[in-house]
Amino acid sequence: MAIKTIPLSRLETDLRKTLNECASSGQTLVVEMPDHCLLAIQPLDPLEDDTLMDDLLAANPKFRQLVEKSKRGPRKPFLTGETGLTNG
Numbered sequence: 566m567a568i569k570t571i572p573l574s575r576l577e578t579d580l581r582k583t584l585n586e587c588a589s590s591g592q593t594l595v596v597e598m599p600d601h602c603l604l605a606i607q608p609l610d611p612l613e614d615d616t617l618m619d620d621l622l623a624a625n626p627k628f629r630q631l632v633e634k635s636k637r638g639p640r641k642p643f644l645t646g647e648t649g650l651t652n653g
Contacts, residue, residue, distance in 0.1 A: 567593070568593045570594075570596075571595070572596070573596055576594075584606070591608055592608075593608075594606040594607075
């Protein structure tokens with residue numbers, strides 16, 4: 566597995582570009598935080614059977630509550646194109 570280490574400043578400078586590079590390359594990104602902690606960002610293959618959701622549901626009561634709340638609420642369409650959390 567390929568791993569690339571970057572400083573937090575690079576991630577902050579262009580979050581979308583950095584995450585897209587991570588997703589398209591398949592590389593795991595290790596982000597060096599100012600306090601010398603390390604944070605990993607790993608792309609997930611949507612075609613593989615990933616257990617992340619199952620693990621979160623099994624281990625995290627707050628996540629289960631969030632999922633249940635989401636199921637009860639109205640559905641909103643996914644945004645497409647350039648409109649997103651930071652752009653609109």
